[in-house]
Amino acid sequence: MNTVSTGFSGPSVCRIAGVTYRQLDYWARTNLVTPSVTAAQGSGSKRVYSYADLIEVRVIKSLLDAGVALPRARQAVNCLRNQIGGDLKSVSLVLSGSNSVLAYSDGEIIDLLKGGHGVFNVISMDSVTADIDTSLAQEVETTENRRLAMA
Numbered sequence: 633m634n635t636v637s638t639g640f641s642g643p644s645v646c647r648i649a650g651v652t653y654r655q656l657d658y659w660a661r662t663n664l665v666t667p668s669v670t671a672a673q674g675s676g677s678k679r680v681y682s683y684a685d686l687i688e689v690r691v692i693k694s695l696l697d698a699g700v701a702l703p704r705a706r707q708a709v710n711c712l713r714n715q716i717g718g719d720l721k722s723v724s725l726v727l728s729g730s731n732s733v734l735a736y737s738d739g740e741i742i743d744l745l746k747g748g749h750g751v752f753n754v755i756s757m758d759s760v761t762a763d764i765d766t767s768l769a770q771e772v773e774t775t776e777n778r779r780l781a782m783a
Contacts, residue, residue: 639669639680648767649689656689664706665689686764687757688712691725694755725755 646653659665660672660679665688670680681689688709695705708725 639667639682640686642679642681644771645681645686645689648764648771649686649693650767651689651693659689659692664702664709665692683764686768687760690760690764691755691757694760698755723757725757 640648642653642656645651646656656665660667665681665685667679668682668685670678672679691712692705692709695708696702700708712725
């Protein structure tokens, strides 16, 4: 089983984040989410993703599920990378048309992109990280149960 310290294989990322391997592969090939631990080195090589990569994958999935087009999801993820660093639990990403802001729990709002108006989609980064942590625990339990069944 891949762990947080060694990273996550592509199939593990897909199970944990709830995306298809085809999506993950496309996002890796188009540099939307690149594996931080080990990049692909040609045909047949394995990508290895970090915990932060898992969070990005789940954010992209959440944005797409909310009806945000992939190019806007790409912009939002780039802004998240540049603005928040590691403090994901204290921020929500708010999208309105082509305008995106980060809303911090202390009330601070940071404008990420310039643009128009539209319906708000709010994604709590705290819930994203909690979902990933729950999925990770289930993945570890499933793997341990398989290992015990084989013994």
